[in-house]
Amino acid sequence: MNQQGSRGKVFLIGAGPGDPDLLTVKAARVLAGCDVVLYDRLVSAEILRLAHPDAELIYVGKHEGEQQRVQRRIFDLLLQHARAGKIVVRLKGGDPLVFGRGAEEWAVARENGIDIELVPGVTSAISAPGLAGIPLTYREISQSFAVITGHCKEGLAQNWADYAHIDTLVILMGVKNRAYIAQALIDAGRASDEPAAFVERATSEKQRVVITTLREIANGRVAAENPAVFVVGHVVRVRERLVEAMEAVEVF
Ligand code: SAH
Secondary structure (H helix, E strand, O other): OOOOOOOOEEEEEEOEOOOHHHOOHHHHHHHHOOOEEEEOOOOOHHHHOOOOOOOEEEEOOOOOOOHHHHHHHHHHHHHHHHHOOOEEEEEEOEOOOOOOOHHHHHHHHHHOOOOEEEEOOOOHHHHHHHHOOOOOOEOOOEOOEEEEEOOOOOOOOOOHHHHOOOOEEEEEOOOOOHHHHHHHHHHOOOOOOOEEEEEEOOOOOOOEEEEEEHHHHHOOOOOOOOOEEEEEOHHHHHHHHHOOHHHEEEOO
16 A cells, blocks of 8 residues: 555656756645655756655666666566555656656556556756746747757767757757757758857756857867757847846857
């Protein structure tokens, strides 16, 4: 029997960008009453402290090269604990359905007759730029944005030309391939002096904002560390009107 005295269930919960204050009220309520938490690398310690004091906390973060094995373990743990009648929280950074493989876990639970409920989270794709003073849309500057994965394996490159005409590009998991991505966007027709930014470790004490251009990134002159949201577009300039320029590192 679980903390709530009912049958097993999985809650697929978005933990937001890191700051516990950006968790939804529902996420905090479910965490406080759960039996097991399966959490990813980007989930902060402060958020884990909101789980029921007796809850079992299981780290299931993935590192490169072992994704498949870890994903199978996650499916097994979800099913095992839910079948044992537990309230299981599957906690993912940001929103669980934005590059989080959350939908695959949802499908596996359903295929196995396990009750599952989604609790959406605040995605870093929108909140990290926003908190840095970069709105993804702005009247007369940006009427559209796209959220893209930058985790493109060499030789298996995305067609960056497809995104050339979208006003604002938000690239997740794009730190490692940043020079390649910036060059691909320039080759696809975006101006080399187009503003770009990295927002690193959004909402944490170590948050750092880098303001630069596609050209500097393509030339390998911009240092950036994971996790960071990579934003390309003229909305990056709106920041000057919203926050102090001094708060960012500028590379031009
Ligand atoms: N589901 C998550 C995204 C998972 S992909 C969401 O909705 O936010 C992981 C990528 O998200 C990282 O490589 C980085 O690009 C971004 N990211 C997540 N948390 C972040 C944070 N606190 N600050 C900056 N980028 C973050």
